Amino acid sequence: MVIVFVLVALAVLAAVVALHHYVWRRLVRDTTRAPGPARRAGTALFVAGPLLMVAALVAERxxxxxxxxxxxxxxxxxxMALALYLLLTTVATEPVRWWANRRRGPAASASPAPTAEAEQVPTAEVEPVPAVSVPATDTVVTAPVSPPAPAPSDFSRRLFVSRVAGGVVxxxxxxxxxxxxxxVLRGPRVKRVTVPLxxxxxxxxxxRIAVVSDIHLGPVLGRDFAQRVVDTVNSTQPDLIAVVGDLVDGSVKNLGPAAAPLAGLKARHGAYFVTGNHEYFSGAAQWVAEVRTLGLHPLENARTEMPYFDLAGVNDVQGASEGQGPDFAKALDGRDPARACVLLAHQPVQIHEAVRHAVDLQLSGHTxxxxxxxxxxIAAAANPTVAGLERYGDTQLYVSRGAGAWGPPTRVDAPSDVTVIELAALSA
Structure with missing residues (x-):
């Protein structure tokens, strides 16, 4: 197992180096005439960037x-985020580079062939030059032959195209x-979804159930961000708050002050919490205890009866590595089948067990x-639903995009949200 891990790590590292080298060639080497301050600065950036990226990942883990x-x-x-979009945009400019450089200028060393008219031009008579004898030698000296350099106009065109493409990238x-x-930093926006049960x-x-997931408090997103999330949730005036995992990336010792604003969450029927996979990377037991002191109610493979439906929660699948995995039977068996059931489960893949236990609505995040x-x-390949509401038999699944971000505090085409689920009775 260790050998496999090392081989995979080396393969990933080699891919990272190769992709960075490719982008460096296009954005640094191809846009500079010769080694100099500009090229050295660009090279330093493409060395320091990936080193800092790897160091940040290692430091957190x-x-x-x-x-x-x-x-x-x-x-x-x-x-990490910048390198991704530098790579994608560089690849996108390759057709333009090829089109602009598909015709090369004439070689600088090439000379036009003599024409017929030129051969007919008479030449002036020249006095014969006396022959000079040269001592014979067995050594023949030949000058090294180098390939012809591109014409100045051709080089200038390629440099111009490279600089324009590099600037666009x-x-x-x-x-x-x-x-x-x-x-991300301005905080999540409110999304409203009606779900009939x-x-x-x-x-x-x-x-109204306010669903908030994937806050990811850590070395980047701290106390101020947590307060923005709390203010956004409270502004919706929910009846119930569901925090469905991946609250933190770090220990209570480091992030307890950052999580303190969660004590200000307000809802008529309280706030409930289930673990996500990142809680198990950070020490799930300490965080379950911490959120309880903040006024949230952890549901560890447990169920509680709300005034109009049953609310259940299961641990994240990552907990299985610590003997604390999801237990649907413990959370769901023995309930009144005539009552609607809402399940909090961090990962969408848990929907299949929810269907088997006749859950009416599962609320998730993770993606x-x-x-x-x-x-x-990539998320679509690993999850049954990436975002939004979908139906699986008689069970509905809603997946929130989450309030924060992991790794880069950046989102592209996946805006953060706090979702207000408004339950609808069919008989209304």
Missing amino acids: SGAPFWLQQALAWPGFLW AGVAVGTVGWGTYG AKLPRAAHGY HGGQLWPGNL
Whole structure:
């Protein structure tokens, strides 16, 4: 197993190096005439960027001192997003480069062939030059032959095209990452979805559940961001708040102050919490205890009866590695089948067990909606639903894109949200 992990890590590292080298060639080497300050600065950036990216990942996963995680996170994770869009935009400009450079200028060393008219021009008579004898030698000296250099006009055209393409690439990539980062830091926007439930009593028509997932408090998103999320949730005046996992990326010691604003969450029937996979990377037991002190009610494979429906929650699948995995039977068996059931489960893949246990509605997160396009394509390959509401038999699944972001504090084509689920009774 260790050998497989090392081989995979080496393969990923080799791919990262190769892709960075490709982008460096296009954006640095091809846009500079010769080694100089500009090329050296560009090369330094393409060396420091990936090193900081790897260091940020290692620091977070290894539990390095929190000040070091914070110092590395901003430049390292932002480079991760920037490198992705530099690569995608560079690849997109390749057809333009090829089209603009498909005709090469004449070789500088080439000379026109003599014409017939030129051969007919008489030449002036020249006095014969006395012959000079040269000592014979067995050594023949030949000058080295080098390939002809491209004509100045051809070189200038290629340099111009490379610089224009490089400017477009840099502008698009920086603009995309800048706008996507602003979208995360300003806080999630409210999304409203109506979900009809056949078993919901008429008295519960219009019941509002505020769903918030994937806040990802950590070395980048801290206390101020948590307060923005709390303010957004409270502004919806929900009847119930569901925090469906991936609240943090770090220990209570480091992130307890950042999570403190969650104590301000307000709903008529309280706030409930289930673990996500990142809680198990950070120490799930300590966070379950911490959120309880903040006034949230953890549902660890448990169920509670609300006035109009049953609310259940299961642990994330990552908990199985610690013997704390999801237990649907414990959470759902023995309930009144005539009552509607809403299940909190962090990952959408848990929908299949929810269907088997006749759950009416599952609320999930985890996918971030892909977070960075085209990450939605990868997320779609690993999850039954990436974002939004879908039906699986008699069970409906709603997947939130999440409020925060993991790694780069950046989202592209996957805006963050707090979703207000408004339950609708069919008899209303």
